[in-house]
Amino acid sequence: MGHRRSCAGRPAVNGRAFTFRNHLAPLPRSRDTSDSDKDPAKSAAALRANLGLQELRSLHELARELLRLAPKTAERQPQSVEIELLGRRWDVEYVTGRRVRTEEVADERLRIHAPSLTDRHASQALVPWLMRLASHSLSARLKPLSAELDIDYARMSVRRQRTRWGSCSTRGTISLNVCLMFQRPEVVRYLMVHELCHRRHMNHSRRFWSLVESFEPGWKPLDVELLQGWRNVPAWVFP
Numbered sequence: 001m002g003h004r005r006s007c008a009g010r011p012a013v014n015g016r017a018f019t020f021r022n023h024l025a026p027l028p029r030s031r032d033t034s035d036s037d038k039d040p041a042k043s044a045a046a047l048r049a050n051l052g053l054q055e056l057r058s059l060h061e062l063a064r065e066l067l068r069l070a071p072k073t074a075e076r077q078p079q080s081v082e083i084e085l086l087g088r089r090w091d092v093e094y095v096t097g098r099r100v101r102t103e104e105v106a107d108e109r110l111r112i113h114a115p116s117l118t119d120r121h122a123s124q125a126l127v128p129w130l131m132r133l134a135s136h137s138l139s140a141r142l143k144p145l146s147a148e149l150d151i152d153y154a155r156m157s158v159r160r161q162r163t164r165w166g167s168c169s170t171r172g173t174i175s176l177n178v179c180l181m182f183q184r185p186e187v188v189r190y191l192m193v194h195e196l197c198h199r200r201h202m203n204h205s206r207r208f209w210s211l212v213e214s215f216e217p218g219w220k221p222l223d224v225e226l227l228q229g230w231r232n233v234p235a236w237v238f239p
């Protein structure tokens with residue numbers, strides 16, 4: 001299989017499926033992963049230990065670094081949600097409620113109901129809302145694109161995955177990552193073109209890439225942008 005750094009085939013239960021993935025096992029944001037991230041005091045100690053006496057970093061720089069490493073409560077309990085694909089932004093408010101859910105109270109306002117305000121509750125409320133929105137908005141883009149390219153597919157599904165942007169099965173199911181919602185429309189269109197082209201070529205052969213190129217001549221920078229797209233994904237998507 002002609003293999004690009006951003007794409008990898010994987011066997012599927014019912015045959016073969018080709019997937020678009022990042023080989024680097026990316027996480028949404030690197031700062032959400034280490035233990036010290038959760039404890040600013042530990043981060044400070046680790047930083048001081050690493051700096052050494054002769055290190056010429058100023059206190060100001062240290063403070064800035066600490067801010068960068070501090071737990072991003074703002075990201076896990078967001079005050080607003082920005083959906084790049086739609087060019088829309090919602091303000092978020094939190095209220096006490098028995099059942100964890102997100103209520104859309106106005107065009108640009110979400111209300112999160114939860115028994116208590118925790119990172120987990122914020123995610124539990126927001127992720128299903130995001131999945132519904134993605135299902136609707138991605139399908140509203142894939143359908144006309146399929147008609148434009150004259151390449152059909154059987155169905156579309158939305159998944160929340162850390163490593164794959166999309167895949168196409170031999171049965172014609174195109175799976176799209178919900179994190180595409182945080183990418184630019186041009187990038188999302190390219191990923192969709194890519195998966196639709198797998199309906200003609202279930203591989204990454206030269207013929208596959210020239211088909212992609214015929215529909216999206218500027219695919220290369222979009223491919224690079226997509227690889228780096230994980231950094232646009234807010235922490236609450238993966239609690």
Ligand SMILES: [Zn+2]
Binds near residue numbers: 007019020204
């Ligand atoms: Zn592919």
